[in-house]
Amino acid sequence: MSTEPDISADNDEIARRSIGARRNPASQEAILDAAQAVMQEGGIAGFSIEAVARRARAGKPTIYRWWPHRTALMLDVYKRFKNARSFPDSGSLRSDLISFLEDHLLGFWQGSLCGTVYRAVVAEAQTDPEAAKVLKAYQAERLAYSAQMVDRAKARGEVPAATDGELIVDLVVSYAWHQLLLGQIDDAIARVPTVIDTILGGVRGYRE
Amino acid sequence: MSTEPDISADNDEIARRSIGARRNPASQEAILDAAQAVMQEGGIAGFSIEAVARRARAGKPTIYRWWPHRTALMLDVYKRFKNARSFPDSGSLRSDLISFLEDHLLGFWQGSLCGTVYRAVVAEAQTDPEAAKVLKAYQAERLAYSAQMVDRAKARGEVPAATDGELIVDLVVSYAWHQLLLGQIDDAIARVPTVIDTILGGVRGYRE
DNA sequence: CTCCAATCGAAACGATACGTTTCGTTATAT
DNA sequence: ATATAACGAAACGTATCGTTTCGATTGGAG
Incomplete structure (x- = not known):
């Protein structure tokens, strides 16, 4: 099953910086990747904003700026999987x-x-x-x-x-x-x- | 409904001490009372061992000694309510x-x-x-x-x-x-x- | 009766995560 | 050219974790 978004292309990139007065898509993606990885490795118990920030090499404020709650972040990770699942319509x-x-x-x-x-x-x-x-x-x-x-x-x-x-x-x-x-x-x-x-x-x- | 155990008789008593090399029932009850009160006042989010210990004027080790998990303590509070509910048997x-x-x-x-x-x-x-x-x-x-x-x-x-x-x-x-x-x-x-x-x-x- | 052992409350420990604030840097938008 | 807002990094004070000490208490074993 390839339902899982690929996160193997890990953050080998150079350190991300601000790209000006706007959201940095690379950071957002890195944070989601990290959140997924942290959840995968440590389960629910080990899931913390700090851990995600460390893994993503992102600042905590960057996470708190875009996701008000820890739950919002988790839901975004969840939604990455729920990509365009067509609904069953078999006629019965x-x-x-x-x-x-x-x-x-x-x-x-x-x-x-x-x-x-x-x-x-x-x-x-x-x-x-x-x-x-x-x-x-x-x-x-x-x-x-x-x-x-x-x-x-x-x-x-x-x-x-x-x-x-x-x-x-x-x-x-x-x-x-x-x-x-x-x-x-x-x-x-x-x-x-x-x-x-x-x-x-x-x-x-x-x-x- | 009087399904709720009475905890109004609050801990006006003098400070509890050790009663020797055995469990102190007064402490156990005070801890359960406190756990219930904390849950009642602060909801799930405010429920912590520290808060219960403070409310019960008990030492944290005393709680950890008798309840291995926070869950065990919560379950004991829950079980206080589940007192002998007879099962429905109406004939239908x-x-x-x-x-x-x-x-x-x-x-x-x-x-x-x-x-x-x-x-x-x-x-x-x-x-x-x-x-x-x-x-x-x-x-x-x-x-x-x-x-x-x-x-x-x-x-x-x-x-x-x-x-x-x-x-x-x-x-x-x-x-x-x-x-x-x-x-x-x-x-x-x-x-x-x-x-x-x-x-x-x-x-x-x-x-x- | 003496002393051991286990309990009690209290206090402090180091560790971790919380959510926020500061800082210097970067680059878009005006 | 400048104001604006995002970025990573670091540090802040607060809270809870689970554990460890400590002195006081008292039942039970010898």
């Missing part, structure tokens, strides 16, 4: 949701650095109210966007128009979060079809 | 699950300190592998225990014997976690019946 809600849970959530987090980063972001949001606000907004946006899968199913007549698309997607995402935060991604991936079938079909043979 | 799976989600999860966390403490524990588990192990074990145990609700429904013939009880409960718990960690407990409580009905019945009118 079931396989759309399976692909969504298996590829876009669990599979995306598995193995790569993304899971680690996302866990850190969620953890940070429990401490920092500002981070909580950012994460909540991000989740709301993603939820609304993902609900389009259900909208398309409605258009196909696959589900009634009254179906609460956001709730369906919320159940899928909630399950993925729970598994991620408990470090059970690998186990969860094996059960994806069962989970989706349960969410779509409910408890088989349930007598109301 | 639907109302059992509604009560479970509304009272034992969301309602238990709402308002009281428990939600804050639990969020802190989950956050800590993302950083500290030891905390992760403890939390994972705790969740697995609770999951198996809660699945008994579905087992009783099976015995009543309400659901087929092949139903995956742990998956049903997992979906409910996952939803509760997601809402807790996003700070949306209040909104979530209003939607409890809809959520349970969706999990039990699936998407109404879904054509497989």
Whole structure:
């Protein structure tokens, strides 16, 4: 998998300087590279602004100038991975949701650095109210966007128009979060079809 | 609600001393009281061993001696609340699950300190592998225990014997976690019946 | 009864990270 | 030509970490 941005072209360059009264793209990139590397090597616990600054050979003020919170920096690292993932549109809600849970959530987090980063972001949001606000907004946006899968199913007549698309997607995402935060991604991936079938079909043979 | 242990009888007592070569119960209680108070006043962010020690007028080594991790201390505070909550057994799976989600999860966390403490524990588990192990074990145990609700429904013939009880409960718990960690407990409580009905019945009118 | 051992609170330790401020340098924008 | 704003570097004071000392306390072993 080449989902991970390349950071092998390390900072062999000469020391960066100011390029005038504007942001230095090279510095920004070096900082993101460093943040990713630090997260990769030391995990969540070792992730600090100081460590990133050292690794990037950047001044702390430069980081604080462009990223108000540690969370903002982590989210930017996360977003580097989430590059143009086309949304599943297979023509079937079931396989759309399976692909969504298996590829876009669990599979995306598995193995790569993304899971680690996302866990850190969620953890940070429990401490920092500002981070909580950012994460909540991000989740709301993603939820609304993902609900389009259900909208398309409605258009196909696959589900009634009254179906609460956001709730369906919320159940899928909630399950993925729970598994991620408990470090059970690998186990969860094996059960994806069962989970989706349960969410779509409910408890088989349930007598109301 | 009087779910919260009383800590109003504050430490007006004289300074505690050693009572010999054994644990001082008064100190342990004072530390737990202080931990709860600190969490209550400063939230997760302000929670530090130093702050707890100051508040309890205890020495830091005394805390480190009895609680290896910060998480262990937080979990002990959490457990003070979780006093003998009897499990829902209403004779109907639907109302059992509604009560479970509304009272034992969301309602238990709402308002009281428990939600804050639990969020802190989950956050800590993302950083500290030891905390992760403890939390994972705790969740697995609770999951198996809660699945008994579905087992009783099976015995009543309400659901087929092949139903995956742990998956049903997992979906409910996952939803509760997601809402807790996003700070949306209040909104979530209003939607409890809809959520349970969706999990039990699936998407109404879904054509497989 | 004597003394050992383990506890207690208090204080201080070095280390680390926080977020901010200063400084001299650089180069765009006006 | 000059004001402006970014850059890296260094240092600031504050806070918490987890550990180490210290003297005082008191139960339990010998």
